[in-house]
Amino acid sequence: xxxxxxxxxGCGGAPLEEEFGYVDVRPGAxxxxxxxxxxxxxxxxTYPLIMxxxxxxxxxxxxxxxxxxxxxxDISGKPREYAWTKSANLMFVDNPVGTGxxxxxxxxxxxxxxxxxxxxxxxLVKEVFTSHSDMQKMPFFVFCESYGGKMAVDFAIAFEKAIxxxxxxxxxxxxxxGDSWISPMDYVNTWGTFLYQMGFVNRAxxxxxxxxxxxxxxxxxxxxxxxxxxxxxxTESVVDVVAHGVNFYNVLAVEDIYKTQSHSSDHN
Numbered sequence: 001x002x003x004x005x006x007x008x009x010g011c012g013g014a015p016l017e018e019e020f021g022y023v024d025v026r027p028g029a030x031x032x033x034x035x036x037x038x039x040x041x042x043x044x045x046t047y048p049l050i051m052x053x054x055x056x057x058x059x060x061x062x063x064x065x066x067x068x069x070x071x072x073x074d075i076s077g078k079p080r081e082y083a084w085t086k087s088a089n090l091m092f093v094d095n096p097v098g099t100g101x102x103x104x105x106x107x108x109x110x111x112x113x114x115x116x117x118x119x120x121x122x123x124l125v126k127e128v129f130t131s132h133s134d135m136q137k138m139p140f141f142v143f144c145e146s147y148g149g150k151m152a153v154d155f156a157i158a159f160e161k162a163i164x165x166x167x168x169x170x171x172x173x174x175x176x177x178g179d180s181w182i183s184p185m186d187y188v189n190t191w192g193t194f195l196y197q198m199g200f201v202n203r204a205x206x207x208x209x210x211x212x213x214x215x216x217x218x219x220x221x222x223x224x225x226x227x228x229x230x231x232x233x234x235t236e237s238v239v240d241v242v243a244h245g246v247n248f249y250n251v252l253a254v255e256d257i258y259k260t261q262s263h264s265s266d267h268n
Contacts, residue, residue: 016072016085017044019132025097025123028109032101033128034062035091035135036072039083048088048173049138051125053095053155055146055181057117060100061092065145089138095121095151118154125159126168136169141176149180179249185220188213188235195243198251205242212238 020034038047052070054061067075071092072085084090094100096111097120104110111117129136144152152175162168181187192209195201201209212235219228239246247253 021128023124023127025120025127026109028105029097029120030103030105031093031095031097031120031124032062033091033093033124034066035089035128035132036085038087038089039072039085040087044089045134045138047138049091049135049140050084050088051091051093051140051142053093053121053142053144053148053151054099055144055148056099057096057147057151058099059146060094061148062094062100066092089135093121093124095124114150114154115158117151118158121151121155122158122162122168125170126162129168129170133169137171140170140172141174143176143178144180145178147181149177149182152177152180153182184232185213185217188216188232191235191239195239195246195251200243200246200251208238208242209235 016039017037018034020032022030022032025031035049037044040047052061052065054065059065065071067073070080070082070084071090072080072083074080094102096102096117097104098110111120142152142156156172156175159168159170159172163170163172189210191213192201192206195209196203196206212231216228216231216235219225219231236248239248
């Protein structure tokens with residue numbers, strides 16, 4: 001359905017060449033991927049291949065990252081002016097399994113930690129690179145945002161081992177982490193100071209943010225994870241109020257394109 005949507009739109013010019021499919025990363029666990037060829041003339045295999053990992057965990061890279069952020073077409077099927085496919089081959093993955101078009105036969109097949117997520121991703125890329133051998137020679141990068149930062153790092157470590165063990169052939173070059181949710185409390189505990197130093201809050205505002213962050217830290221220290229998550233969200237709300245709606249993604253931006261969505265929905 002996704003690919004039909006793209007092909008059926010009234011895009012200017014022909015739709016980009018693409019590869020897509022499912023990989024059974026484990027018995028009962030099925031992961032979906034799609035790769036758009038670079039929108040350049042000549043041999044597309046001489047251009048880099050970027051695999052995009054969305055955050056959440058549980059946000060769809062095939063859907064959200066693709067159509068809302070950097071894919072060749074927007075949600076209306078119109079060509080995106082700043083599409084990454086103008087410079088690279090671009091691969092989206094719905095991960096972990098259970099996200100987007102990826103699915104499991106039983107809830108018992110869902111992942112429960114980052115090591116399992118990384119293992120599934122390695123299984124996916126190994127199969128894709130084997131069945132589409134042209135991808136093996138492309139300079140390969142992993143880009144991500146938010147919780148995708150955790151997944152990208154763990155994948156990179158596991159994938160590098162797979163390459164050294166001769167399990168997969170790849171010109172793997174590295175990872176790029178964007179607003180990565182790798183060490184949450186290191187971020188939350190510095191929001192107040194950062195916003196004060198940038199001039200968005202006064203001392204009283206900083207104190208409110210710091211007090212709310214301290215409650216989140218206390219919940220983390222007590223391993224009360226649901227309470228910690230709720231308090232982190234509450235701290236975001238404090239920031240929103242005392243910093244007068246500051247843009248969480250770029251404090252210098254006048255407009256926040258994510259304003260209609262919860263900041264907490266993608267763990268930023």
